[in-house]
Amino acid sequence: MLSALFPLIYGIILMALLWQAFRVMGKGFRAVSEPTDRTGRITVHPELLDSDGQITREDLLTIRFSGDDENQTEISGPRTE
Template sequence: MNAILSQIFPILYGICFLALLWQAFRVMGQGFRAISAPGDRPPQRANAGVPSVPGAADRTGRLTIHPELLDAQGQLTDEDLLTVRFSGDNERPAFPGDPG
């Protein structure tokens, strides 16, 4: 029984390795095909007639607004928003109640 298992495991390992290697090359091939080559025509978009904001467009060509910034009516909120700033290593740490 032990001799049979010692012969089967390397074969199963090899089959799994080849299957995973084949799958990895398939996925990488899809990624390489997604990159446009020089001279390719830009893809036709379904929302070609929708105006977009230049410089602030995402993959769909439309401005992305996070849902957290909308109020109950779906409009941009005018509330003050909490912001977080990460200081550098060379700055003095700020403590609560510290003037400045």
């Protein structure tokens, strides 16, 4: 008896999981197509703001890791041999 119910239970669980997966993927696709964030406003990282609450005009330190597709310039410092 249990062996006859197993394929039915398995099928029901599989269909439920597939339905849930498609729902989650649909939410992801909708989120990508929206140009703004969930608040409807552009979010600025707090470290980019100066003491007056404005975006800073200072030069910012950036780090590039090897393997980036952009042209890489080699920065060399004093060599000690």
